[in-house]
Amino acid sequence: EPEVTQTPSHQVTQMGQEVILRCVPISNHLYFYWYRQILGQKVEFLVSFYNNEISEKSEIFDDQFSVERPDGSNFTLKIRSTKLEDSAMYFCASRPQANYEQYFGPGTRLTVT
Amino acid sequence: AQTVTQSQPEMSVQEAETVTLSCTYDTSESNYYLFWYKQPPSRQMILVIRQEAYKQQNATENRFSVNFQKAAKSFSLKISDSQLGDTAMYFCAFLSTSGTYKYIFGTGTRLKVLA
Secondary structure, eight states, X not given: OOOOEEEOSEEEEOXXXXXXXXXXXXXXXXXXXXXXXXXXXXXXEEEEEETTEEEEEOTXXXXXXXXXXXXXXXXXXXXXXXXXXXXXXXXXXXXXXXXXXXXXXXXXXXXXX | OOEEEOOOSEEEEETTOOEEEOOEEEOSOSSEEXXXXXXXXXXXXXXXXXXXXXXXXXOEETTEEEEEETTTTEEEEEEOSOOGGGOEEEEEEEEXXXXXXXXXXXXXXXXXXXX
């Protein structure tokens, strides 16, 4: 069964450094999402992406964040200058054109020290 | 804006018993979807069950069933014959059919199944 994959599973970085989280959505999916879950809290929507552009973003998704689909298979989330409060689990999700349900990846745990 | 509320931060149940997790939501939309996701210690998000708002019949998936009360905006999850592997965090999620189909999650209920 096709699945969404994310790399790395765990990333440790120092405050102020740039990080790129990578996702490979399911191949025939057209809509892509990033969500964030701070430890012990709920999962929160960050951004949705369709047709090579952001379709919606939350208040969390400020100028430090960006998303890209660089090569038709990967979907990346970049944090330009990480802060301690960016430490969280980041989930990628995708869905096809005709279906509302999103398929989640296993997540990347980001630790900012 | 839509909101999802899970009023039970933690629950426990004896193995083989039945437990019900509560979820309420607020929306002005008439058509939407509701989900329960399970998050074990690995933190993977695993779909447990889904419900389309336009369907009156409550969804069931093996030992998992929901009680969907549209007028009351309530969507509870019943787990029958609880198993140790059901120990996890459970999130209720709302999906709007307008906009970009983003999920709105509740704060979760931590369920512990006791041997």
